[in-house]
Structure formats: structure tokens, C-alpha cells
Amino acid sequence: MKWLTHPWLTVRVQIALGAIFVVAALPKIADPPSFAHMIYNYKLIPWALINPMALVMPWIELLCGLALILGIWTGTARTIIGALLLTFIIAISINLLRGNAIDCGCFDVSAANKSVDERLADMRFVILRDAGMLLMVGQLWLASHQLKDDDAVRAADFPATAA
Numbered sequence: 036m037k038w039l040t041h042p043w044l045t046v047r048v049q050i051a052l053g054a055i056f057v058v059a060a061l062p063k064i065a066d067p068p069s070f071a072h073m074i075y076n077y078k079l080i081p082w083a084l085i086n087p088m089a090l091v092m093p094w095i096e097l098l099c100g101l102a103l104i105l106g107i108w109t110g111t112a113r114t115i116i117g118a119l120l121l122t123f124i125i126a127i128s129i130n131l132l133r134g135n136a137i138d139c140g141c142f143d144v145s146a147a148n149k150s151v152d153e154r155l156a157d158m159r160f161v162i163l164r165d166a167g168m169l170l171m172v173g174q175l176w177l178a179s180h181q182l183k184d185d186d187a188v189r190a191a192d193f194p195a196t197a198a
Contacts, residue, residue, distance in 0.1 A: 039174060040181040052171045053103030056096045056116060059142050063093035073140025077126050095119070110179060117172040124165045131158045 071089035136154035
């Protein structure tokens, strides 16, 4: 299990996850009305919250992604990204169960000309992709807790000397 929490892997996972969220945020920031339409299509959010979500969520994704890339506030960014991914998985799953074939709006906010079956297949893929990213969040969480445990062991091995 040491390889799973190795700093070499952790840094790469952190940068990759951050880059994914930066890339996902940019089209949404560039075209808020299209992203608002994507959110509306989920039929899960009260209409009064759709526009504020379309304006705020991409900036949260961008800031969290940049935080992971830059290695700042990584615990907070990791937690927010994990919560977003869980929310996305649940929202897409609900619509998949309803048979509501939607474009997720994850990376491209322009409406695609796909059939219902193609959109449903895309939704299944998106759930798997997001679950994979959630595993990346899990690796970052595990590595951060392993680091804390290692620090605690080192502190116990070398107690401070009394003055």
C-alpha cells in the first residue's frame, strides 16, 4: 500500500485532477447561459438557483483546480472537488434512472446533436469517469492522512527534549 501514498504518485494525481477541473471550468465561465441551460435540463434545481449556480460553480471548479495544481489549500480543494463529484454522480444517476437523456455539461456546454441512446450511453460513461476522479480524490485523501500518521510517528520517535 506504500506505493498508493507515495509522494511521486500523489503529486501527479493532484496536478492531473486540478488540470481536469480547470479545463472543465473554462467553457462554463466563457458561456454561462449555455451552462445554465445544461443545469436546467437536469430538472433537479429550483429555477431561482439555476443562474447563480451557473455563475458560481465554474469559478469554484477553477479555483479548486488551480489550488491543486499550485499545491495550496489542497485539503480544502480536495474536499470541495470530492463533494462536487459526488453531486455530479448523483445528479446524472437520477436522470439516467428517469430516462432523461441529458448532456452533462461537464466539459462542453454547447448542445450536441446526439440521439437519446447516445446521450444515455454518454451519461453512463460520465458516471464511470467521475467515479474514477473520485478515486483520485480518495488517493489524495489517503496520502494526506498517511503523511499525518508518518509525522506523528516521527514526533513520537524524537520527543522534544526538556529544557
